[in-house]
Structures are given as structure tokens and as C-alpha cells.
Amino acid sequence: MNCAERLVEIFGSQADVARAFQLDRAVVNNWVKTGYVPARWAMEVEQLTDGRILALDVLNDAAARKPVRVKSRPDDYVSAVHGSDAMIKFAPAKRIQSFHPPQRTLMGPGPTEIHPRVLTTMSQPAIGYLDPIFVEMMEELKSLLRYAYQTKNPLTFPVSGPGSVGMEYCFVNMVAPGDKVVVCRNGVFGGRMIENVERAGGVAVVVEDGWGEPVDPQKLEDALKKNRDAKIVAFVHAETSTGVQSDAKTLVEIAHKYNTLTIVDAVTSLGGTPVLVDEWGIDAIYSASQKCLSCTPGLSPVSFSDQVVERVKARKDKIHSWFMDMNLLLGYWGATTRTYHHTAPTNSLFALHEALLLIREEGLENAWARATRHHLALKAGLEAMGMKFLVNEKYQLPQMNAVMCPEGVNEAEVRKRLLNEFNLEIGAGLGPLAGKIWRFGLMGYSCRPENVMVCLSALGSVLDDMGLPIHVGDAESAAHGAYAQMHVKDAQRKKKAA
Numbered sequence: 209m210n211c212a213e214r215l216v217e218i219f220g221s222q223a224d225v226a227r228a229f230q231l232d233r234a235v236v237n238n239w240v241k242t243g244y245v246p247a248r249w250a251m252e253v254e255q256l257t258d259g260r261i262l263a264l265d266v267l268n269d270a271a272a273r274k275p276v277r278v279k280s281r282p283d284d285y286v287s288a289v290h291g292s293d294a295m296i297k298f299a300p301a302k303r304i305q306s307f308h309p310p311q312r313t314l315m316g317p318g319p320t321e322i323h324p325r326v327l328t329t330m331s332q333p334a335i336g337y338l339d340p341i342f343v344e345m346m347e348e349l350k351s352l353l354r355y356a357y358q359t360k361n362p363l364t365f366p367v368s369g370p371g372s373v374g375m376e377y378c379f380v381n382m383v384a385p386g387d388k389v390v391v392c393r394n395g396v397f398g399g400r401m402i403e404n405v406e407r408a409g410g411v412a413v414v415v416e417d418g419w420g421e422p423v424d425p426q427k428l429e430d431a432l433k434k435n436r437d438a439k440i441v442a443f444v445h446a447e448t449s450t451g452v453q454s455d456a457k458t459l460v461e462i463a464h465k466y467n468t469l470t471i472v473d474a475v476t477s478l479g480g481t482p483v484l485v486d487e488w489g490i491d492a493i494y495s496a497s498q499k500c501l502s503c504t505p506g507l508s509p510v511s512f513s514d515q516v517v518e519r520v521k522a523r524k525d526k527i528h529s530w531f532m533d534m535n536l537l538l539g540y541w542g543a544t545t546r547t548y549h550h551t552a553p554t555n556s557l558f559a560l561h562e563a564l565l566l567i568r569e570e571g572l573e574n575a576w577a578r579a580t581r582h583h584l585a586l587k588a589g590l591e592a593m594g595m596k597f598l599v600n601e602k603y604q605l606p607q608m609n610a611v612m613c614p615e616g617v618n619e620a621e622v623r624k625r626l627l628n629e630f631n632l633e634i635g636a637g638l639g640p641l642a643g644k645i646w647r648f649g650l651m652g653y654s655c656r657p658e659n660v661m662v663c664l665s666a667l668g669s670v671l672d673d674m675g676l677p678i679h680v681g682d683a684e685s686a687a688h689g690a691y692a693q694m695h696v697k698d699a700q701r702k703k704k705a706a
């Protein structure tokens with residue numbers, strides 16, 4: 209039996225071999241047809257079969273069927289690959305090639321697909337982080353961020369690091385040891401805020417709401433009445449783990465009534481739903497580049513009111529992080545000076561500049577409307593397949609759609625098939641919702657009609673294939689219907705306005 213046949217015997221079928229190797233079925237079919245596995249797969253074969261098929265067997269098979277001599281290979285290549293050299297197994301150089309990720313449709317909770325203009329900008333030549341041209345770009349970047357956040361806060365800039373760093377940046381600067389902070393938790397990320405308060409030496413007072421419920425303003429008010437010495441209120445505006453939106457304006461109003469500052473997580477909301485920092489009076493806010501801003505991950509836009517900046521400047525104790533100390537970082541991102549603090553991720557910042565420029569060109573309100581439009585179409589399609597949303601319609605985020613998995617379906621298998629067969633990524637549930645929900649993101653550049661249609665079509669096909677009572681095509685048809693209704697309404701609105 210040749211190695212191709214042995215693989216099929218071990219894994220059960222050609223499709224299973226294809227899945228294990230993350231290959232198209234046609235490739236495996238070709239291995240079986242030609243009677244050998246190409247030599248370049250030798251290591252993977254040995255690894256994935258736990259040594260039941262040796263790399264050497266694959267190489268021998270392949271050499272017998274298709275004797276190719278690669279000139280640059282040393283004569284002892286075969287024995288080296290087989291492990292005679294203790295070091296080569298960590299990085300067999302001949303087998304490592306340039307990395308080319310597959311083209312995926314990203315409809316999970318982030319990261320999102322990146323606009324080609326942003327990718328092009330990112331690949332521009334490197335320049336220094338104090339280059340006068342770069343410094344000019346930094347000023348534009350700050351003003352584009354002020355637009356996205358709808359704020360005049362001078363201290364609005366991207367922290368180098370993902371959303372978690374922006375979160376930590378707020379807490380480590382604003383929470384002094386012993387400070388009481390009321391944290392509203394209704395999902396994963398509220399839990400992380402509590403962790404941050406405690407690590408900064410603060411005392412967290414937790415206001416709990418169910419996963420999938422918005423933060424209850426009354427519960428916050430009750431907690432503040434009981435804790436008049438609280439200094440800060442923190443909450444997540446758009447809880448990515450459930451797809452629920454809380455009423456940030458009301459929560460901030462209540463917090464201010466009790467003289468506390470506010471820290472708001474806008475990681476999933478910024479660019480997808482209204483975030484009006486000045487109008488709502490938010491004191492400190494952070495987001496992330498890879499969600500509705502549709503940029504490469506690794507940057508966290510933050511914005512602070514003057515009151516927060518003054519308070520941090522007045523702190524007598526040393527802030528517990530050198531990298532995140534606002535007073536030190538002001539020297540690089542502040543209004544006047546540009547002195548070395550750390551090496552800024554220049555090309556990622558070019559990318560964020562372009563991503564924000566795209567939002568500026570589209571118009572924030574249009575970006576929000578786009579999210580709602582495609583959410584309504586996706587929702588119509590998912591509901592046509594019998595799926596129920598986790599969150600009450602009134603609080604649903606358009607850019608993060610959490611639906612209950614149909615009874616009896618192997619949800620992880622569905623996601624795996626979507627990825628392997630349709631190149632489509634959707635999100636799983638987290639914490640108590642693991643295995644129970646799927647999360648469909650409609651963020652930034654991923655929020656496009658073709659993605660809605662691909663998603664509904666692929667999901668319908670996989671569920672039908674797995675034996676669920678789904679009529680393939682119903683979901684797409686419902687989504688088309690939803691788009692058509694929206695077109696009619698738009699046309700009527702335009703006519704009225706004319």
C-alpha cells in the first residue's frame with residue numbers, strides 16, 4: 209500500500225485526510241490517483257499520523273514515482289529530514305517557505321478584513337518615528353481619531369498595543385491604590401475590567417447583569433448610592449462576547465450625578481454604532497484598530513478629557529507601569545513635544561491613518577447605517593433558517609450578531625467546515641456561552657453585502673449537509689427581501705426629501 213492509500217486508511221476517507229492537512233479534497237484525490245504523496249509533505253505526514261507513516265516512507269515513495277533532484281539540497285537531506293541532525297527538526301530550512309495566508313472571509317468578532325487601500329499604505333517604505341513627515345502624519349491621525357470619537361479632547365491618540373493595552377492604560381493611570389471603582393459586568397470584557405482594577409490596587413464594586421442583557425442603569429445607580437466614595441464607573445459599551453449594546457449616554461449621566469469619572473470600552477462600538485464622547489461626557493475611552501476601524505490589529509485608540517489628564521498629572525504616587533505612564537507618553541503623543549518614548553509601530557500607524565481616512569470619506573453616519581443595513585439582511589437570513597438571536601432586538605448590536613446554535617448540532621464542526629470548505633470564519637461563544645452560540649461580525653470592511661450572502665449560503669449548505677431541516681436558498685432569499693425593502697424605504701425617503 210502506498211503512503212497516499214495508507215493516509216486514507218488511517219484517517220477514514222479522502223475528505224478526512226484533506227481536513228487534517230487543511231487541503232482541498234482535489235489535492236488528496238490527486239495523491240491517491242498518482243499513487244504517491246509529494247515529498248514536500250513528508251514531515252507533516254509523519255507528524256499528523258503520529259509516526260505511523262514515516263517521513264522517509266513518503267520520500268521513498270515519491271522518489272520512486274517521481275525522481276526529482278533538487279540541486280541545492282545536500283546529499284544527506286533525506287537523513288537530515290528524518291531527524292539525524294538534532295537541530296534541524298526545529299526548523300528544516302528547505303521546508304520553510306514565505307508565508308502566504310489564505311484569502312478568508314472574516315465574519316467573526318474581529319479581526320476584520322482589511323481594505324486594500326489600508327494594506328497598500330501599510331507596505332509603504334519605513335520611516336523614522338521622529339521623521340518630520342511622520343510627525344505631520346501623527347497630527348492628522350489624532351484629528352481623524354477625534355472625528356471617529358466625536359471629541360475635541362486634545363489627548364486622543366493610538367496606544368501601541370491591542371485593545372487590552374488600551375484598557376490597561378486607562379485603569380493603570382486612573383486608578384490609584386485603594387480607589388473604589390464600580391465595574392458593570394455583563395460579559396467577558398467587564399470581567400477583564402475588574403481584573404484591571406484589582407491589579408492597579410483598586411477596589412472593584414461589581415454590578416452584575418446577565419450575559420446578553422445590557423447594563424441596567426438602575427443597578428448602577430443603586431451601587432453608586434451605596435458607594436458614595438466611588439471614584440470611577442467602568443463599563444463596556446458594546447459587549448463583543450454577547451452582541452449587546454448598553455446605553456452609554458445614560459450610564460455616564462448617572463456616573464456624573466455621583467461625581468465619578470467614567471471609563472468606557474468602545475472596542476467593538478467605535479465606527480460601527482454611535483460613540484459620541486463629548487456629547488455624552490465620557491471621561492476616558494479606549495477602542496481597538498481591528499474591529500469596526502478595519503485596520504491591522506495592534507493599536508488601541510484612546511481619548512481622555514482634560515479633567516482626567518489633570519488628575520493623572522496630579523498623582524503623587526508612581527504609576528505602576530513605565531510603558532503606560534500617561535505622563536511619560538505625553539512627551540511623544542502630547543500637544544507640543546515629540547521625544548522618544550518607545551519605537552512607535554510606524555507602518556501600522558500609516559495603516560490606521562488610511563483606515564480612519566476611509567471612514568472620514570464615507571462619513572461616520574454612513575458607516576453606522578451600513579452596519580445596520582447589512583445586519584438587517586443577515587438577521588433576516590439567519591431567522592429564515594430558524595435561528596434565534598441571543599439578545600433582545602432593542603439592544604442588538606448591528607456589527608456583532610450572536611445567535612443560538614440549533615439544538616443537537618456540533619457547533620465546532622460547523623465552524624470548522626465553514627473555514628475549511630468555504631474559507632469563512634465566524635466566532636464561537638465564550639465563557640458560559642461556549643458551545644451555545646455563534647457570533648457573526650459585520651465590522652468595518654467585512655461589513656459588505658457579498659459577505660452577508662456568502663455567509664448565509666455557506667452556513668445553509670453546511671447545516672443541510674449535516675442533516676438539519678434547512679432549505680438551502682431560503683436564507684439568501686430572505687436577505688434579498690430585506691435589502692429590497694430597505695431600497696424601497698430609501699427611495700421613499702429620498703422622494704419625500706426632494
Ligand SMILES: Cc1ncc(COP(=O)(O)O)c(C=O)c1O
Pocket residue numbers: 317318370371372373375397444446447448449473475476496
Ligand atoms: C469589548 C472588548 N474589549 C476589549 C477587547 C480586547 O481587545 P484586544 O483583543 O485587541 O486586546 C476586546 C477584544 O475582542 C473586546 O471585544
